[in-house]
Amino acid sequence: MNDSALTPERILAAAEDVLRRYGPGKATVVDVAQALGVSHGSVYRHFASKVALRDAVLRGWLERVTAPLQAIATSRAAAPARLRQWLGALREIKRDKVLGDPELFATYGALAADAREVIGEHVEHLQQQITSIIAAGVASGDFRKVDARATALAIFDATSRFHYPGMAHLWSGPGEDAAFAQLLDLLLAGLALAPAPAKRRKPTA
Amino acid sequence: MNDSALTPERILAAAEDVLRRYGPGKATVVDVAQALGVSHGSVYRHFASKVALRDAVLRGWLERVTAPLQAIATSRAAAPARLRQWLGALREIKRDKVLGDPELFATYGALAADAREVIGEHVEHLQQQITSIIAAGVASGDFRKVDARATALAIFDATSRFHYPGMAHLWSGPGEDAAFAQLLDLLLAGLALAPAPAKRRKPTA
DNA sequence: TGAATGACATAATTTGAAATCTGTCATTCC
């Protein structure tokens, strides 16, 4: 029944398949083992627990989100355009996933729900990408002299309405594109060079 | 057992109490009737269905959120300060509710989950309040000449990270205050007068 | 006469016993 050696990769692929087919509530490790033609005990040689297996599947899925963004983050485009592109891409990737296959999206959402650790890493990863774009923009003089990291977090927060899966139910409403464009304009304006007359808060320093 | 005439108000109060005590999953209209010392049939004379009753309770709760904000929105403070104050207040009201009584917050969250209509009105109400502040700021020359309504929506979206109940699990993390302050600064900078050198998009008009 | 009742049909929820799943490990297999 089995084609070759039992590797974590093959188990991962099978688990992904089983999850896709059965959903997160019904997929069992026995199912995964069966799909591979082995006993479920064998799976436990490669993954310490069902949770570890689920985490690994989720990690893979999230990496497929992060990878194309990495390319944009490190592109040579001017920082403002690059930031727009990156945020637009993040939004599109997520939105395409929900609209394209809502069930699968829900499945991964369920995995994410009890994988704070993995999600934390993913978020950190995304925030670092934004940070690098902001830092580039500050260095090139395209952006005000902001704290790159803190500003990146603010931008991540500000756009969560358009990328946080818990708000996916809004993504198919009307006027979404316009709302997103409007938000981007506002944020980019806030980063623009012009020395906004700071009436409050600390004095530039 | 009953003190006076059976009014919608008395039923509402009892329903609120029962919901608080039993939680949204176990509160029944028989419980509400019992608390009032009447038969459950009587409740249906005043509310068409259990859903209608739950909606009314939710509406009351949301109005208690909106009322104090209304006062700020119509205050005489300068628009930028007023906007900061308003957004800060919205955040604090919600955060105090979660942190103060998580169970009750969860109860209202459950009510909200199947009350799109009511929530829609609530959101619309909040957005209108922001719109009025922005409009005032544009009129007074404190803000750029933005489209008040569209910008208000963008600001509402941008801050949802700090007021949308679905993200309440983040509100007790460290650095929340700083993150919120940072976001506010960025948004206010984006509204500031300075004619940001718009390299893209439509030409000012 | 208009408000309140409670018996009733249908729908939803609870319950607990049976079935299935997770994770371990002594044993088998190549």
Place this chain on the structure above:
DNA sequence: GGAATGACAGATTTCAAATTATGTCATTCA
């Protein structure tokens, strides 16, 4: 000898029966 197996204990899930809830309405009550 290292990888795979499958029987097993304890935890979790399923499913169907039984209970409880919702919403209606003919009747009672004041």
